[in-house]
Amino acid sequence: MNIVRATLLILMLPMAAIAQPTKVVFHIDDPTQGRFALYMAQDHLRLNPEMNITLVAYAGGVDFLLKGETDRDNKAYAPRVEALMEKGVQFRFCASTLRFRELSKDQVLAGVEFVPSGTLEIIRLQSEEGYVYIKP
Numbered sequence: 001m002n003i004v005r006a007t008l009l010i011l012m013l014p015m016a017a018i019a020q021p022t023k024v025v026f027h028i029d030d031p032t033q034g035r036f037a038l039y040m041a042q043d044h045l046r047l048n049p050e051m052n053i054t055l056v057a058y059a060g061g062v063d064f065l066l067k068g069e070t071d072r073d074n075k076a077y078a079p080r081v082e083a084l085m086e087k088g089v090q091f092r093f094c095a096s097t098l099r100f101r102e103l104s105k106d107q108v109l110a111g112v113e114f115v116p117s118g119t120l121e122i123i124r125l126q127s128e129e130g131y132v133y134i135k136p
Contacts, residue, residue: 021050025131027122028057034064035071037136038080041089053084054125058094058118065093065112066103078109085111094118 024044026037034057041053063069064077071077081091091112098105098114105114115121125131 021052022048023052023125023129023131024054024134025122025125026053026055027133027135028055028061028064029059029118031060031063033061033136034077038064038077038084040134040136041084042080045084045087045089049087052088054090054092054131056092056094056115056118056121056125058097061118062093062097062101062103062108065091065109066107067109081109082111092118092121094121 026041028034028037037055041055044051044053057065064071065081067078069077085091091109092115093108093112095114095116097103097118098108108114122133126133
């Protein structure tokens with residue numbers, strides 16, 4: 001009987017790994033990527049509501065996280081960012097970019113988390129937390 005139990009446990013291990021929610025990090029470093037990244041995040045959650053999504057922005061990619069910014073159709077980013085936050089999507093903003101571009105934290109949308117380095121945060125999420133990498 002113990003052999004049967006052990007065999008069942010071994011066979012169930014891959015199923016347990018599959019049951020883990022998928023974790024995805026979106027790499028945003030260009031001002032043209034914000035709109036598409038928001039669309040992709042929304043679509044991914046529609047297809048898999050359990051997915052953990054983090055968008056990490058640095059350099060020119062932070063623009064869509066600034067208050068008052070709009071896309072090429074003059075639609076504000078803020079409502080889309082806030083709606084995704086309500087669904088658990090995390091947004092991380094590179095503090096080095098903040099300093100380099102002489103921005104203040106007051107200019108960034110509420111709820112956005114600051115990390116010391118956008119690139120190091122992407123590396124950390126992949127290597128330490130098992131995130132899958134996407135470059136929209």
